[in-house]
Amino acid sequence: MRAALLQLTASDDPEANLPRTLAYVDEAAAEGADLILTPEVTNCVSSSREHQKAVLRPEPRDPTLSAMRAAAARHQRWILIGSLALRTADPQGRFANRSILIDPSGAIAARYDKIHMFDVDVSDTETFRESAAYRPGARATVAQTPWGGLGMTVCYDVRFGHLHRMLAQAGAVMLSVPAAFSPVTGAAHWEVLLRARAIETGCFVLAPAQTGQHEASVGRTRRTHGHSMVVAPWGEVLLDAGTHPGVHLCDIDLAEVEAARARVPAIHADRRWDGP
Numbered sequence: 001m002r003a004a005l006l007q008l009t010a011s012d013d014p015e016a017n018l019p020r021t022l023a024y025v026d027e028a029a030a031e032g033a034d035l036i037l038t039p040e041v042t043n044c045v046s047s048s049r050e051h052q053k054a055v056l057r058p059e060p061r062d063p064t065l066s067a068m069r070a071a072a073a074r075h076q077r078w079i080l081i082g083s084l085a086l087r088t089a090d091p092q093g094r095f096a097n098r099s100i101l102i103d104p105s106g107a108i109a110a111r112y113d114k115i116h117m118f119d120v121d122v123s124d125t126e127t128f129r130e131s132a133a134y135r136p137g138a139r140a141t142v143a144q145t146p147w148g149g150l151g152m153t154v155c156y157d158v159r160f161g162h163l164h165r166m167l168a169q170a171g172a173v174m175l176s177v178p179a180a181f182s183p184v185t186g187a188a189h190w191e192v193l194l195r196a197r198a199i200e201t202g203c204f205v206l207a208p209a210q211t212g213q214h215e216a217s218v219g220r221t222r223r224t225h226g227h228s229m230v231v232a233p234w235g236e237v238l239l240d241a242g243t244h245p246g247v248h249l250c251d252i253d254l255a256e257v258e259a260a261r262a263r264v265p266a267i268h269a270d271r272r273w274d275g276p
């Protein structure tokens with residue numbers, strides 16, 4: 001199976017971001033990718049709630065989603081939109097941070113709303129209150145694909161190891177971790193967290209990331225860590241995309257999942273304790 005991770009530097013303008021994303025999808029399809037993955041908030045990286053209110057749409061009217069569904073059908077490939085920021089019917093006006101899997105007919109195969117909100121003071125200058133803008137999801141999702149179960153997560157979820165273990169126990173052989181990681185925590189934690197999740201679960205970890213300096217017409221600009229990554233179930237880093245935007249390909253042999261789990265059966269046979 002050939003995966004293509006699209007590393008993006010999205011701005012806060014969904015209309016301006018879309019042509020670049022679609023050009024990368026075309027490139028990935030031409031390179032023979034079976035599954036094309038994009039980062040968290042593919043449509044809009046913004047720090048301004050007012051701006052988001054003005055530019056975001058609910059799922060049925062989101063132009064990025066419509067265009068990606070058409071692209072999946074045109075190329076007959078699977079596409080995982082790492083996430084879209086979407087309007088919802090939430091009475092408090094909060095958005096959804098929603099990961100969406102599209103099948104090769106262009107139909108939506110699965111959805112996952114990010115569960116863990118990044119409400120963190122990383123440093124004096126880097127503070128995040130994701131829960132002020134987004135409504136957290138409440139349901140974990142393992143999507144069925146031709147290559148086996150795909151456990152869907154988003155960004156900060158990567159720090160909650162039990163979610164990933166649960167996804168693996170529910171049948172995941174791949175975990176998607178689309179991200180817009182902060183540069184400070186990225187440098188310290190990103191790779192080791194992804195490798196830990198892969199080793200603990202015996203899953204392939206597919207982690208497409210936002211990278212670089214994100215242009216913003218409103219509010220403060222943001223920087224992200226980049227380093228989109230694929231990690232094998234034994235823990236090897238198969239792909240580290242560095243910090244340049246673009247299409248990054250990685251060939252994956254799903255037989256490695258059972259091989260790793262047979263060598264160290266921590267996810268199935270040797271499990272004894274499921275919490276208090």
Ligand SMILES: O=C(O)CNC(=O)[C@H](CS)NC(=O)CCC(=O)C(=O)O
Nearest residue numbers: 041118128130155156180181182185
């Ligand atoms: O804000 C949006 O529009 C979309 N959401 C994000 O970019 C989120 C919240 S700010 N980013 C993360 O979860 C980074 C986690 C991270 O960096 C860590 O765990 O260290």
